[in-house]
Amino acid sequence: MVDFNRNGYINSKGDFDIAEGFARRVDSMRASEIRALFAVANRPEIISLAGGMPYLGKLPFDEISKIMETLVREHGPKLWQYGVAQGDEELRETITKIVELEGLDATAQETVITAGSQQGLDSITRLFCDAGDVILAEAPNYVGALGVFRSYQVEVVNVELDEEGIILAKLEKTIINTRARGKRIKFLYSVPNFQNPSGITLAVDRRKPLVELCKKYGIMILEDNPYGLLSFDGQLYPTLRQHWKEGVIYLGSFSKFIAPGFRIGWIISPDSVRDKLVLSNESVLLCPSNASSLTIEAYLKHFDWKTQLSAYREGYKDRCNQMIETIDELLPNCKYNKPKGGFFLWLEMPEGSGVNSKDFLEAAVEAGVAYVPGTGFYDNGDGENFMRLSFCYPSVEEIEQGITRLANALKKTYPEVKF
């Protein structure tokens, strides 16, 4: 047993070992299965249904490059300089107009720019959670959120979903049970639209009741809405925040409908939280990137992004339809919720089939297709009879071929199962 106080990083063998000094939170940081998979999934012979990358191939980069050229020539010194911790004011104004499309009234003052929505998640968890606190989260859940929550040594308590989203009666029971255990519930984390990975959308008529329930129990809601503009039919769903400004913090992102390469997202929150978020930005980033912020601002200003958005919706709808069509044809006994938008389809193996999606992955990759095993989206080992299939990046043809490879490999590996 080494006494760190006396010996510092010098271990029991008398050697300096830098890992001796890690903080306790490092124990709860671990590599996600999903990330480890990406190296494999990126091999050219593999059709990847694993990633969550938006499809950018058809963007008119010739036109965009000219916008960039003008921007740098005219505003270079501002683009390349430090900005303010809250983020560029003009971009914050523009963001209020984007969320207005979803019926959310917001001001630039309430808005803080983040280095992607991920940094928003990190900042909110940093501001609210001590080790041992509880976050209520939809199960299955976004793997990147689980990673953040773990890194703050938070206990994630699962909230059950049906095909219309969070089941309110079960949520209430979970709140009561969790408090009975003496735990502090810091917030409910929800992705209400086209949730990652389940593809589920919270029914419109459940939204106000969900907010009322949280209000009754004095629980803050963290609403994460990266996909909201990407419904297949153009429908826009009301935000939770619009129902309750004091108690809902809203996370948004440019990553899914413009481009993730800039790492720009935003948080809309009550003033007392906004003030702390600005301090958090100063501490983590000094300030968001001016180069990224002003480029997005120029794109939105000089480019017909709403028409581009319609093209994205159409493209993702076509891809999703192809995926569904091929699944219905080749894997008719596998169930799924039909997504209304977003990037993902959550495929359930036939009941009692004994398929373990984590074990099967190797055979799938062997057959030239990759997906994410369902276990990655649970903190408790559940999800082995699910696969997350993404239809955002591959072409319609690749999707058809990918699902075909997947079906063939399943049938070959589990000849006794009726898929």
Added chain:
Amino acid sequence: MVDFNRNGYINSKGDFDIAEGFARRVDSMRASEIRALFAVANRPEIISLAGGMPYLGKLPFDEISKIMETLVREHGPKLWQYGVAQGDEELRETITKIVELEGLDATAQETVITAGSQQGLDSITRLFCDAGDVILAEAPNYVGALGVFRSYQVEVVNVELDEEGIILAKLEKTIINTRARGKRIKFLYSVPNFQNPSGITLAVDRRKPLVELCKKYGIMILEDNPYGLLSFDGQLYPTLRQHWKEGVIYLGSFSKFIAPGFRIGWIISPDSVRDKLVLSNESVLLCPSNASSLTIEAYLKHFDWKTQLSAYREGYKDRCNQMIETIDELLPNCKYNKPKGGFFLWLEMPEGSGVNSKDFLEAAVEAGVAYVPGTGFYDNGDGENFMRLSFCYPSVEEIEQGITRLANALKKTYPEVKF
């Protein structure tokens, strides 16, 4: 007294108050005096000697905009897409060549890209520090580092400097005393070159002995070197990390010698730390910005950045010389260490003068000049007889006039003092 477990965010008046749920660490996050100052300092009639913004005015943005146009046209889909958590490999290769200029052998594998050096500081503190741990830090110290350390509820213990940097005998005594108090020392934080705010450079012949001392006591060193390439005479100083690869983590940044607007820095560390830093990047950012990384890569590749660097050095030297000349003329009884590079001069008020630089700031701003009071660079209220004067951003003429305004205001406010 409200029972959070029972009532959540509902306060003693029965109202929902989101601030009820803040984590304990929020108590230690506070707005820095410096940031609050920037709003004032940015008024056009004020000559600001307060900020740490590099001077970018003379960059040939016409030429750069053409590089950008080509980059976006040819590599748009890669620029705009997600990257990998460790950061773009080609840029990491390039970084190894940059640090090689300072004699540091590094590999791309050891290197992790961060969202500015600030995020590197945050990540290292996150990985190593539990609440109550000690960080040894040069006093005065970079205000952005103090902010990060506070946000992790760390105790900062000051290490004394003379004009040649850390005083080794005093450091050793501090280590012994701190451990005698039962505290865990997690690392020594040092900015060895042209330190912010003191302008002090660690003497070359103290570098190896400093490393040996830390090695002896089993203490990791966090070496932060944003200004290393910006010596006035082009001299490059040996890094601490080159003396001790197992025990020194190196932070670098493009912010000072290319541009801060991209928020791109780097960390070079032992493998066991690198692995955790990649997880930390996934958790905080998903990945660094491809758009920013590839733009910097293109700038370094297609632009004569070394000649530009010489121009920066000359420019900063001229500005610093003007500052010194005007101080020597108008404030001959104020002391300072003559900087060998970097951005800052640390001005000491005459001994026993009773000048409180925090109180005096209002009068200075009234007279049309801003600086940062020395108290911002200490965690314990020290520093009131110092001012940090930055010579990086204003022109030579503005510096002359700014110091003149400062001198006049000092003499007017404290007529009894011989400055």
